[in-house]
Amino acid sequence: MTSVGFIMLVHTALNRAAQVARHWAEAGCPVVMHVDKSVGNRAYNEMLRKLDGLGNVRFCRRHRCEWGSWSLVAASISAAEMMLKEFPEVQHIYHASGSCLPLRPAQELRDYLAKQPDTDFIESVTTGDVPWTVDGLERERFLFWFPFSWKRQRRLFDRAVRIQRRLRVARRIPEGVVPHLGSQWWCLTRKTLSAILQDPRRPEYDRYFRKVWIPDESYFQSLVRLHARNVESRSLTLSKFDFQGKPHIFYDDHVMLLRRSDSFVARKIWPQADLLYRVFLEGENLALRQAEPNPARIDRVFATALERRTRGRPGLYMQSRFPRADHENGKTAAPYTVFSGFAELFEGFEPWVGNFGRMTVHGHLFAPDKVHFADEAEIYRGGLSDSAALRDRDPRGFLTSMIWNTRGDRQVFQYGPDDNQALNWFMSTDSNAQIAVITGAWAIPLYHSGLDFPAIRAEAARLQKIELEFMKVLRSPWTKARLHLWSLSDFLQNPRDYLQTILEEMNPRNPVVLGNLPVMRPLDDFGIFLHNLRNQGMNPLVMGDFTTSPRRPEAVVPTRFTGE
Amino acid sequence: MGFIAKYRLRLVRKRWRMRAMRKRRELNPVALRTDRIRKNDVLVFSTLRNERIRLPYFLRYYRDLGVAHFLIVDNNSDDGSREYLAEQPDVSLWTTTGSYKRARFGVDWLNWLQSAYGHGHWTLVVDVDEFLVYPFCDVRPIQALTDWLDASSVKSFSAMLLDMYPEGPIDEASYHEGQDPFEIACWFDSGNYMIRRNAEYGNLWIQGGPRARMFFRDRPERAPALNKIPLVKWNRKYAYVSSTHTLLPRGLNLTYDEWGGEKVSGCLLHAKFIDTFVAKSEEEMQRGQHYAGSHEYKAYHQGLRDNPVFWNQTSERYANWRQLEILGLMSRGNWV
Structure with missing residues (x-):
């Protein structure tokens, strides 16, 4: 009868390790434990006492283990040798740790292995194929010497790596060995494991691997390729690693997740996860399952965590995600539209636009007096206030919060040179922004204002200057927003088509039927108005060509704003 | 950050630690049970004055989370807080008649207690309404x-501090001892926070929420800071600089x-705005012991006369942490 034995490396949470060892031993699986030498004698003796009376539990010679060093391999070898020697009936040796937890009864594992008596389950891939080495030492871990401890002597460690890089050090890899990497939680056949440990060239291999970086991930994984007949390159232990190469920990609330994986063993379990230990160690053994382990079934959970930690949720700015400029991975959470000049040209523009699809159309959000939310609301989604001072305290936060708070409902707002301009760069470099500008349309309210002319002239000069700055930003090579820019005179050539273009871009899936345009404000003597401005010494550039009056043929105005 | 700036911060840190050393003389032990603290215990540090009614729920909440010991400075309470705390088996209590303001709003006292008892522990510094x-x-x-x-x-x-408020006026529903305050104050603002980075200390400065929109709409720079780093694996060399907003190193x-x-x-759910608050702010006004000339309290007072209702139709009702995560107020990062 085939039998499986466990070798367990233990260094903390001894109670839990003892509990698991007892479970396996009572199920008829021999266990050899390696307890880290840095564990105190009292704790060690107590553990011995706990497992007293179990005839198939042994404790092997203790090594002082340090992460990343040969000592872990030495511990595994000691335990494996003891297992092979003392339990001749054992046909498969399962490498586990003190924070492993069996998820399925030992009998299921035995049956599973019995069906494939000659298969070695060990993840073993060549360095070129592993993207998951996190420390940046992929090939180098096999070519350099690593005499220093990464945990205790980090500086020396880093320096040694740097120097070897510079010197292009390349250690000689023992003849015939092709470095492979993989999880150390393997399950090997007696035949393969004996062959590895009794290989006449083992001293040479050991000498080499002693100074390799993290040999416990490569020693058996490489040597198995020399001796095994049938390598199944995967681990029977469910073990998930995060983006720093540190294992994910399982808690009580992972019961269903662990069950779903159908794995035989899981690592790492939080020592205080009482429920997990109770359910999986003491739970009633229901009808034995024949299921194939399928850790991929729960991969999504871990992929989501990785995504959240490394890329985050686009457009979110909060206490633990505050990206530097241009590292936002999405400056805002959703597409939005900025109209400049439209509400000045058309009466009732805002309600009219609002008819085309699911959106909220605001007034001038960045106006100097207050925030003009849709319907002049005092407070908007998420608790945004209409106070201009609060908005100007953090304009970017205001805009990004608004877009974040309203995901699923497109935000549209009016903008112009009289508004707070702090976000010009932000919006123009935001691929979610759709910015439509009729340059010079701000002059229409001035034209209708009835103010005295010097006041108009001064205001026009101010607004034009601001708009020119905005144009400069929009026309920079870094712009990512979708832009629609017209001078007022150009826009008037064909307003219907231009509006159609913008609205279609806002509603890519729905056909847009314009119907009647909103009423345009009268512009009968607008050309004369501009001419007067010019005669007053202010040069109205951004409106385009309004030399419609035959009385002023000599006025030469650029037909298109050139950005100068 | 240059060498000089770094060195300057080192001096600042040493100064606060020295000050904490000095301020320890103001603390008189009432009940010392610190010998019960075990190696991996998570410890709560808190300073309070006249909070008797809140204490039972506060202690229960943190005991349920797994906090093993509370180290509390009582700033001269006269409502029975001291007597109540002295009886608790997992509380170590000090009392002081010293000035809260001159102890930099309790920071000096707690810095001292943390360096004396918190070294090597995870320490959680919270007020009794957090x-x-x-x-x-x-x-x-x-x-x-x-x-x-x-x-x-x-x-x-x-x-981050999340101000919670009731649906009606603050003094409408009355809080009774032992009650979960969020049965009353279960509403919050989900998305109106302003964030900037402090270049010197590197922390984020977060403002906003109901207090900013109600009381500081014209002077947002004065709105209270909401950024907090309350849970730290303490080392005796560390120091809180101002409240739990900023730390050194x-x-x-x-x-x-980034x-x-x-x-x-x-x-940190902030249960400040329940009916005990009105009386409290009156008292705090008179004591003048709060931050920046208590202007925060003056502004509240102004607002309070109009019987404030923080609630509006955009308010969000608190359900659980997952809701806060979905709203983007907190994150589980890569913790699975």
């Missing part, structure tokens, strides 16, 4: 979080990711 919510807090004790932070070599955990303030990712974070 309730920590972290990812999975409904199913995992706080040790699960601190173990995970340890394993990730993370030394500090940020939990500076690296402890970097609880946010390259687009999300680090793990939580929230």
